[in-house]
Amino acid sequence: MTQELEKNPREGLSRRAFVQSGAAVAAGLVLGFYLPGNKHRRAEAASASGASEERVNTWLRIATDGAITIYVARSEMGQGIFTAMPMVIAEELEADWSKMRVEPAPSGPEFNYSGRPFEVTGGSSSIRSNWEILQRIGATARLMLITAAARKWGVEPESCRAEQGAVFHAASKRKAGYGELAAAAAALPSDAIPKEPKLKARSEYKLIGKPTKRLDTPDKVAGKAVFGIDVSVPGMQYAAVRHAPVFGGECANFAALAKAMPEGTTLVKVPGGVAVVAASWWKAQKVASGLDAKWTKGATTGLSSAAIEKKLRAATGAKKLPVATSKGDPSKALRKAKVKLEAEYSTPYLAHTPMEPLNCTAHVKPEGIELWVGTQSHTLTKLVVSNHTKVPQEKIVVHTTYLGGGFGRRAESDMVLQAVEISKAVGKPVKLIWSREEDVQHDFYRPASLVKLKGGLDEKGLPVAFSATIACPSIFERWTLFGGLPKSGIDSAAVEGLADIKYDCPHQHVAYARADLGVPVGFWRSVGSSHNAFYLESFIDELAHAAKKDPYAFRRGLLEKSHPRFVKVLDTVARISNWKDPLPEGRHRGIAIAESFGSIVAEVAEVSVSAGGQPTVHKVYVAIDCGRYVNPDTIVAQMEGGVVYGLSAALNGEISLKDGRVEQSNFHDYPMLKPSEMPEIVVEIVDSGAAPGGVGEPGTPPIAPAVTNALFAATGKRIRSLPISKHSLAAQEDAKL
Amino acid sequence: MAKSLKVNGREVSIEAESDTPLLWVLREELGLTGAKFGCGKGLCGACTVHIDGVAVRSCLVPVSAVSGEVTTIEGLSPDNSHPVQQAWIEADAPQCGYCQPGQVMACAALLKAKANPTEEEISAAMTNLCRCGTYGRIRKAVQIAIKRNAKGGA
Numbered sequence: 070m071t072q073e074l075e076k077n078p079r080e081g082l083s084r085r086a087f088v089q090s091g092a093a094v095a096a097g098l099v100l101g102f103y104l105p106g107n108k109h110r111r112a113e114a115a116s117a118s119g120a121s122e123e124r125v126n127t128w129l130r131i132a133t134d135g136a137i138t139i140y141v142a143r144s145e146m147g148q149g150i151f152t153a154m155p156m157v158i159a160e161e162l163e164a165d166w167s168k169m170r171v172e173p174a175p176s177g178p179e180f181n182y183s184g185r186p187f188e189v190t191g192g193s194s195s196i197r198s199n200w201e202i203l204q205r206i207g208a209t210a211r212l213m214l215i216t217a218a219a220r221k222w223g224v225e226p227e228s229c230r231a232e233q234g235a236v237f238h239a240a241s242k243r244k245a246g247y248g249e250l251a252a253a254a255a256a257l258p259s260d261a262i263p264k265e266p267k268l269k270a271r272s273e274y275k276l277i278g279k280p281t282k283r284l285d286t287p288d289k290v291a292g293k294a295v296f297g298i299d300v301s302v303p304g305m306q307y308a309a310v311r312h313a314p315v316f317g318g319e320c321a322n323f324a325a326l327a328k329a330m331p332e333g334t335t336l337v338k339v340p341g342g343v344a345v346v347a348a349s350w351w352k353a354q355k356v357a358s359g360l361d362a363k364w365t366k367g368a369t370t371g372l373s374s375a376a377i378e379k380k381l382r383a384a385t386g387a388k389k390l391p392v393a394t395s396k397g398d399p400s401k402a403l404r405k406a407k408v409k410l411e412a413e414y415s416t417p418y419l420a421h422t423p424m425e426p427l428n429c430t431a432h433v434k435p436e437g438i439e440l441w442v443g444t445q446s447h448t449l450t451k452l453v454v455s456n457h458t459k460v461p462q463e464k465i466v467v468h469t470t471y472l473g474g475g476f477g478r479r480a481e482s483d484m485v486l487q488a489v490e491i492s493k494a495v496g497k498p499v500k501l502i503w504s505r506e507e508d509v510q511h512d513f514y515r516p517a518s519l520v521k522l523k524g525g526l527d528e529k530g531l532p533v534a535f536s537a538t539i540a541c542p543s544i545f546e547r548w549t550l551f552g553g554l555p556k557s558g559i560d561s562a563a564v565e566g567l568a569d570i571k572y573d574c575p576h577q578h579v580a581y582a583r584a585d586l587g588v589p590v591g592f593w594r595s596v597g598s599s600h601n602a603f604y605l606e607s608f609i610d611e612l613a614h615a616a617k618k619d620p621y622a623f624r625r626g627l628l629e630k631s632h633p634r635f636v637k638v639l640d641t642v643a644r645i646s647n648w649k650d651p652l653p654e655g656r657h658r659g660i661a662i663a664e665s666f667g668s669i670v671a672e673v674a675e676v677s678v679s680a681g682g683q684p685t686v687h688k689v690y691v692a693i694d695c696g697r698y699v700n701p702d703t704i705v706a707q708m709e710g711g712v713v714y715g716l717s718a719a720l721n722g723e724i725s726l727k728d729g730r731v732e733q734s735n736f737h738d739y740p741m742l743k744p745s746e747m748p749e750i751v752v753e754i755v756d757s758g759a760a761p762g763g764v765g766e767p768g769t770p771p772i773a774p775a776v777t778n779a780l781f782a783a784t785g786k787r788i789r790s791l792p793i794s795k796h797s798l799a800a801q802e803d804a805k806l
Numbered sequence: 807m808a809k810s811l812k813v814n815g816r817e818v819s820i821e822a823e824s825d826t827p828l829l830w831v832l833r834e835e836l837g838l839t840g841a842k843f844g845c846g847k848g849l850c851g852a853c854t855v856h857i858d859g860v861a862v863r864s865c866l867v868p869v870s871a872v873s874g875e876v877t878t879i880e881g882l883s884p885d886n887s888h889p890v891q892q893a894w895i896e897a898d899a900p901q902c903g904y905c906q907p908g909q910v911m912a913c914a915a916l917l918k919a920k921a922n923p924t925e926e927e928i929s930a931a932m933t934n935l936c937r938c939g940t941y942g943r944i945r946k947a948v949q950i951a952i953k954r955n956a957k958g959g960a
Binding site: 146147148149215223282283285286287288289290291292293294295296299301307349351354422423424425426471472473474475476502503504562564617702706710711712713714735736737741742743744745749750804 | 822823825826827830833834837839840841842843844846847849850852878879880885886888891894895898899900901902903904905906907910916929932933934935936937938940941942943944945
């Protein structure tokens with residue numbers, strides 16, 4: 070499909086009635102743009118003749134009542150793109166913001182912005198990779214509406230202007246709303262469609278860059294927003310899943326269990342375990358949890374967290390590991406260094422636990438498969454289901470709902486394949502919902518990792534050598550759709566944030582030890598940076614301490630020469646946190662900075678530790694340079710959210726294994742931050758005007774090291790493994806030592 | 807078990823196994839999906855509804871034990887006009903939004919009981935979890951709601 074599209078890069082605009090789901094479109098202007106899969110990915114609006122919906126991949130609809138709907142091929146999971154993406158279009162369109170609406174695009178590669186067979190809402194990429202495309206869509210539509218008005222009035226288009234959802238002709242004092250013009254614009258001949266619409270300069274922006282209320286808030290506050298779990302399909306049954314407790318295990322007594330099912334329930338074998346189908350979810354869940362299931366051994370049988378740590382440590386000692394970074398001769402530089410530091414750091418597996426438990430509603434019919442699911446990628450969902458069932462993609466329809474949190478978990482399709490198997494088995498539409506326990510115990514976890522770090526300082530206290538060997542399972546190995554593990558043997562997700570350090574240091578060496586431990590791993594908000602920022606920013610703090618320098622000034626000095634954006638971000642966080650001023654008695658602070666997903670974020674955490682050793686995070690200051698940005702209020706919200714997500718993990722987050730099984734099961738033993746633990750968060754955006762960066766993830770990496778560095782300042786204890794809750798911070802411990 | 811319930815001002819008759827939590831009856835039998843399933847153990851509060859004006863975690867309440875009048879987010883107001891909903895909109899509190907109906911219901915029950923709650927009372931009442939980290943905005947929204955409530959609505 071992709072190849073075919075790439076051969077026809079200038080196919081373009083379609084006015085044909087929308088769309089795959091069969092819904093007819095009321096009269097009005099419907100613009101579809103084909104975005105070719107070349108590296109420029111520009112929105113090309115070309116001749117309508119010969120264009121087909123299959124070659125059109127994003128849509129803008131202006132109804133005759135003036136309502137403007139954009140169909141977005143990305144998923145809204147809290148990160149605010151259902152507001153930011155229309156803001157970019159509305160800016161160029163000169164739309165009346167109150168008339169903008171967003172709907173999830175129907176599924177299919179024809180809606181991909183990327184031109185690839187699938188597109189994932191991930192990597193904090195929705196705005197940064199689509200900004201110009203969205204601008205072009207808005208600008209094209211605006212020019213078409215102006216042309217339609219000009220022709221109607223018999224004036225030159227250049228003598229008209231568009232503003233607030235209407236076209237004006239000043240000389241004759243005429244005005245026409247977009248709704249009135251939509252049909253005429255839709256009927257324009259193809260040569261009246263601009264191919265290279267002029268885009269606004271930044272100084273002309275009226276909406277972009279202004280704090281703007283989210284479009285989805287009213288529905289979410291009313292309880293009307295439809296999440297996957299809320300979907301209702303006539304004749305639907307409910308299913309609850311029970312997974313093999315050990316990863317890779319299978320049900321050993323399925324036939325016997327299936328024969329003895331209570332009335333009104335059915336047992337179905339699904340990938341990873343079994344599912345019970347009943348007329349209500351409660352019934353299905355009750356029966357599923359009570360099943361006397363026997364399970365075979367699996368990939369993690371007998372594995373414990375202590376053994377995992379040993380395996381990771383052993384992996385770092387292997388000879389001839391793939392090298393991610395090599396600069397100078399760190400071994401020699403370390404031998405000659407005035408001060409040498411060595412440290413081992415580690416972090417555990419983490420679950421995503423989005424607030425909405427995993428679910429999917431599937432209807433496998435003779436003519437095809439219909440799915441309703443909150444997924445981070447409806448196109449990937451379709452592809453995976455097609456590969457699994459051999460049903461062609463054209464016969465699969467995915468309805469994307471709101472996501473009750475994604476964080477990387479909803480990039481996976483395990484629950485979708487299960488729902489498909491269940492619906493197929495019972496011949497009815499089925500809504501599968503996982504219990505929270507199944508979610509915590511059967512995730513694709515943030516990988517556990519362990520790193521050996523070495524650093525050397527010269528007589529001036531400046532770093533001369535840095536080496537890191539990180540042992541970590543590979544996420545990409547399983548993701549063959551993303552190209553799998555590259556030939557270099559380096560999983561970029563394992564080394565990001567460690568292999569590309571910005572601090573001045575002439576001799577560097579970073580190696581990757583892939584560790585296969587049998588526990589499923591996946592993308593967790595900020596991915597490798599979630600652990601590597603903790604490793605690097607803690608170790609830099611250790612070096613600063615060894616050099617007897619202020620941690621902010623030490624970092625600043627090492628960035629000053631080549632990384633002005635980093636310096637600005639550091640200076641900003643130092644200013645807003647009053648870094649130079651002493652804190653009240655008992656309060657201490659720590660600082661960290663990390664770049665991820667194209668944005669630079671520095672954070673300062675202010676903490677105290679009670680006499681009993683209980684840490685409290687009082688305040689967090691955040692400075693972010695995400696380049697050009699759309700909705701500053703969303704950026705603030707994402708920094709708040711990113712900090713809280715990282716803080717939950719840093720303070721208490723751990724998925725541990727015993728006898729091959731996950732020990733945690735729900736929010737009592739895999740807790741998230743509580744309202745009472747919420748620090749005050751102060752955010753400042755550094756306006757660099759650089760290329761747009763992501764905002765969904767970059768707030769997360771710096772928080773763990775900012776807090777542990779603050780705890781070091783408070784207690785003199787260097788926390789080298791997470792979560793913090795596993796460490797004693799009580800003052801009397803010092804006395805004993 | 808057949809039973810009649812008063813939900814959002816209407817008498818409804820339902821048919822469910824007696825141990826079925828109120829949450830699932832609301833969601834599956836009555837189609838009121840504003841109350842959400844989050845943990846099934848009363849730990850997160852996504853399922854918060856009111857029984858006789860008091861906030862309860864409906865995933866823990868067997869439907870057979872419900873005798874009072876149930877109010878869900880759908881019954882709080884037909885048009886987001888409740889002062890707490892207005893406050894949530896003003897603070898632009900939601901991100902993913904999944905926990906927010908429960909948060910709104912927790913706050914609405916608090917303000918019904920105490921028009922001018924203390925910080926301690928707010929902390930004691932607002933314990934629902936949010937994975938997106940909207941607590942700061944919720945805190946702000948609660949303060950806005952208190953003010954709006956005092957003015958007698960929107």
